[in-house]
Amino acid sequence: MHVLGIESTAHTIGASVVSEKGIISNVNSVYIHPKGSGIHPREAAIHHSEEGPKVIKEALRNAGIDINDLDAIAISLGPGLGPCLRVGATLARYLSLKFSKPLVPVNHAVAHIEIARFACKASDPLVVYIAGGNTIISTLVDGRYRIFGETQDIAIGNAIDYFGRVIGVDYPELINVEKLAMEGKEIYELPLPVKGQDVSYSGLLTAALKLVKEGKKLEDVCLSFIEHVYATLCESVERALAYTGKKELLLTGGTARSLILKEKLKYVAQEHDASFAVVPAEYAGDNGAMIAYTGFLAFKSGVRINVEESYVKPMWRIDEVDIIWHTN
Numbered sequence: 001m002h003v004l005g006i007e008s009t010a011h012t013i014g015a016s017v018v019s020e021k022g023i024i025s026n027v028n029s030v031y032i033h034p035k036g037s038g039i040h041p042r043e044a045a046i047h048h049s050e051e052g053p054k055v056i057k058e059a060l061r062n063a064g065i066d067i068n069d070l071d072a073i074a075i076s077l078g079p080g081l082g083p084c085l086r087v088g089a090t091l092a093r094y095l096s097l098k099f100s101k102p103l104v105p106v107n108h109a110v111a112h113i114e115i116a117r118f119a120c121k122a123s124d125p126l127v128v129y130i131a132g133g134n135t136i137i138s139t140l141v142d143g144r145y146r147i148f149g150e151t152q153d154i155a156i157g158n159a160i161d162y163f164g165r166v167i168g169v170d171y172p173e174l175i176n177v178e179k180l181a182m183e184g185k186e187i188y189e190l191p192l193p194v195k196g197q198d199v200s201y202s203g204l205l206t207a208a209l210k211l212v213k214e215g216k217k218l219e220d221v222c223l224s225f226i227e228h229v230y231a232t233l234c235e236s237v238e239r240a241l242a243y244t245g246k247k248e249l250l251l252t253g254g255t256a257r258s259l260i261l262k263e264k265l266k267y268v269a270q271e272h273d274a275s276f277a278v279v280p281a282e283y284a285g286d287n288g289a290m291i292a293y294t295g296f297l298a299f300k301s302g303v304r305i306n307v308e309e310s311y312v313k314p315m316w317r318i319d320e321v322d323i324i325w326h327t328n
């Protein structure tokens, strides 16, 4: 069985083929925003419509499969940016109709979790999914990824990227803010916004930017900001570990490529006698493989969607999706 997966929720248009043998191709093209600005949804959508057909053809070619021999086409219908989502969805609907292939809806957040479970061979993990648009602590309970902590406002990756853009570092902002933080010496006190199981980053971001405006040494502000952002996440993860009693901690999403956070979460896991794993870098940021792989699991379990009903869902939550392919 061969499933083609298409990803286009934000900055990346990706395509991949997955079969019983595993991930047999994974081709991705990333829209890089201009320095100082975030992702412009229309510009990213133009990038995706120009690159999409090439990316899909290359994924099929690398997999050595003719499009007629596919069994299904999986598409990431949300959450994400409307203009970007619509490019991938249009391509997937077209291919589904033209080649008479079933269409399989995939939730992008579920896909970040499934690819990490697959790549790290995790069986029943507490998952920390951190990225540009999401910050979610979740585990599978009664057929859904339930949320045991999330951001009440902006996502962790977005908070750090935004901070990086204001202070003028290059892309990828998160990595460059962390590099500056490694040269910092002094930690200023900032808010530690843990609210129940949840975190919140907008006030912390404002407070850190205020220190920048006051002319405090940039390396020290970066260190203070990063330490506080990560401390809130670790606190929330710790609460979730204590509550759920899970013995595997799994880190996924684009921000899992952080240079600093892994060590902190590894320590949190150790304190709770849990193992710790991080999704490999090639599957951390958005990619076609995570959609093809999740689509493969869903299709095998009978999940399909009619083209007429395949609306994009920019706000599609992870806990709205029935996970019928795992027993726990």
Ligand SMILES: Nc1ncnc2c1ncn2[C@@H]1O[C@H](COP(=O)(O)OP(=O)(O)OP(=O)(O)O)[C@@H](O)[C@H]1O
Residues within 6 Å of the ligand: 009, 010, 011, 079, 080, 108, 112, 130, 131, 132, 133, 134, 135, 155, 157, 158, 160, 161, 172, 173, 174, 175, 253, 254, 255, 256, 257, 258, 284, 285, 286
């Ligand atoms: N080497 C890197 N290159 C690009 N981004 C990186 C890198 N390392 C870490 N990041 C972080 O990855 C985040 C993007 O993650 P991902 O690709 O999953 O994003 P997203 O799809 O925009 O968000 P979401 O999954 O929440 O919808 C950015 O916010 C950035 O901070």
Ligand SMILES: [Mg+2]
Residues within 6 Å of the ligand: 108, 112, 131, 132, 253, 254, 285, 286
């Ligand atoms: Mg993502």
